[in-house]
Amino acid sequence: MDKIHFAIKNESLCTKNNLVESILNGLDSFLNLKYKKGLLFSISVLEKFIEKEAKYDAQTLTLNEKRGIRSFSSGEQKKILLAYLIEQKPDFLILESPFESLDTNAVSDLKENLIKLSSKIILIQIFSRKEELLPIITHVLEVENDVITSSNAIEKYTFKEHDFVFKGTIPKSITFYKNIPKQLISLRNVTVHYGDNCILNSINWIINKNEFWQLIGPNGSGKTTILSMIYGNNVKAYGQEVYLFGKKKGSGESVWEIKEKIGYFSPAILTLFQREITAKEMVISGFFDSIGLYKSPTTLQVQLAKEWLKLLGLESEKEVSFKNLTTATQRLVLIARAMIKHPPLLILDEPLMNLDNQGTAILIALMNKIVKESDTTILFVSHRSVDNLLLNTVYELVPTKNGSIGSIKK
Numbered sequence: 388m389d390k391i392h393f394a395i396k397n398e399s400l401c402t403k404n405n406l407v408e409s410i411l412n413g414l415d416s417f418l419n420l421k422y423k424k425g426l427l428f429s430i431s432v433l434e435k436f437i438e439k440e441a442k443y444d445a446q447t448l449t450l451n452e453k454r455g456i457r458s459f460s461s462g463e464q465k466k467i468l469l470a471y472l473i474e475q476k477p478d479f480l481i482l483e484s485p486f487e488s489l490d491t492n493a494v495s496d497l498k499e500n501l502i503k504l505s506s507k508i509i510l511i512q513i514f515s516r517k518e519e520l521l522p523i524i525t526h527v528l529e530v531e532n533d534v535i536t537s538s539n540a541i542e543k544y545t546f547k548e549h550d551f552v553f554k555g556t557i558p559k560s561i562t563f564y565k566n567i568p569k570q571l572i573s574l575r576n577v578t579v580h581y582g583d584n585c586i587l588n589s590i591n592w593i594i595n596k597n598e599f600w601q602l603i604g605p606n607g608s609g610k611t612t613i614l615s616m617i618y619g620n621n622v623k624a625y626g627q628e629v630y631l632f633g634k635k636k637g638s639g640e641s642v643w644e645i646k647e648k649i650g651y652f653s654p655a656i657l658t659l660f661q662r663e664i665t666a667k668e669m670v671i672s673g674f675f676d677s678i679g680l681y682k683s684p685t686t687l688q689v690q691l692a693k694e695w696l697k698l699l700g701l702e703s704e705k706e707v708s709f710k711n712l713t714t715a716t717q718r719l720v721l722i723a724r725a726m727i728k729h730p731p732l733l734i735l736d737e738p739l740m741n742l743d744n745q746g747t748a749i750l751i752a753l754m755n756k757i758v759k760e761s762d763t764t765i766l767f768v769s770h771r772s773v774d775n776l777l778l779n780t781v782y783e784l785v786p787t788k789n790g791s792i793g794s795i796k797k
């Protein structure tokens with residue numbers, strides 16, 4: 388008999404993943420997996436391995452490799468994690484958004500592996516978008532307050548689609564930047580090697596004021612590496628022709644001075660925000676570039692944060708603890724935090740990761756609005772193309788055996 392495989396909509400789960408824990412511990416009565424061995428395939432499990440590696444120098448996932456799991460690209464990391472979990476011979480696997488942050492080829496590879504695996508073990512897929520569902524899924528589970536309430540055959544399940552329009556305009560800026568040149572970022576013949584591997588090969592890229600860029604490229608093509616040259620502290624940037632706001636990187640400006648001019652969001656930064664802080668305080672903290680709120684804000688700053696929350700339709704949630712907001716709402720709040728000073732450059736690194744169709748539509752509408760109504764340049768990084776964005780230009784990384792080369796796509 389064919390196996391039954393389940394799917395659960397990501398948005399129906401609470402952020403703390405109580406249901407996942409109870410299924411893994413055999414406490415959930417609906418699925419009846421009490422004496423079965425279950426394992427979780429997820430970004431959070433990967434992050435735990437990465438953390439363990441950093442703390443104890445323990446290379447559990449990459450025993451046969453010279454380097455740790457952190458330095459592998461998302462696609463490589465997921466492949467390594469899946470192989471490790473299969474080695475433990477589980478009876479079932481919970482797949483938490485397995486395809487997020489993977490490019491088309493990596494998605495088909497992983498899909499193929501999971502379909503093969505589905506003849507041997509039960510799969511429970513947590514999904515955000517209909518297109519992600521594995522073809523072997525037979526049932527979609529309905530969840531309320533972290534308890535499974537019913538199971539619907541996939542043929543009978545209805546998927547909701549959404550569109551989104553904001554009411555109101557982007558709140559104005561009360562922060563002013565001096566001497567911002569037209570050319571915000573310039574990379575000239577930037578080449579990066581790790582050991583014998585060339586990752587980036589002679590990258591030439593200029594980002595000007597008021598542009599809207601997408602940086603695209605398959606897993607492992609070097610997107611994170613380019614970002615780390617601009618925003619991060621990658622030592623490989625020094626001695627190269629990397630110009631940020633008219634100044635060569637490493638020529639005296641502190642990292643702090645550079646970061647002041649760049650708003651940044653990536654789903655990974657959510658892990659930094661563990662303290663109790665309200666949605667409003669989170670937006671205000673963007674004025675201080677701090678993770679919590681340690682200084683008293685001015686009346687004007689508080690007013691502006693409220694205006695941002697109103698625009699985002701979150702007025703009634705301003706005093707709600709940030710941790711208790713849904714994933715999509717947390718992202719809106721963090722983008723408002725990054726935008727509150729109207730920085731010359733806003734970097735959004737995979738902001739659509741793990742969002743369902745509605746969350747994706749809201750974020751796309753917000754990016755378009757920022758570009759239309761402010762002077763901020765957006766650099767949007769993603770491994771897949773996205774419809775409906777008002778992009779001017781796409782910078783594409785194309786891997787070759789001598790490292791990725793870059794070109795402007797449109």
Ligand SMILES: Nc1ncnc2c1ncn2[C@@H]1O[C@H](COP(=O)(O)OP(=O)(O)OP(=O)(O)O)[C@@H](O)[C@H]1O
Pocket residue numbers: 454458459460461462463488581582586604605606607608609610611612613770
């Ligand atoms: N410290 C390091 N040592 C060796 N190789 C590294 C190191 N850091 C990154 N790499 C390699 O560089 C390549 C590019 O990685 P990068 O993370 O920049 O790609 P990416 O385009 O962001 O991928 P993804 O879409 O999967 O996140 C990968 O093959 C990765 O394994």
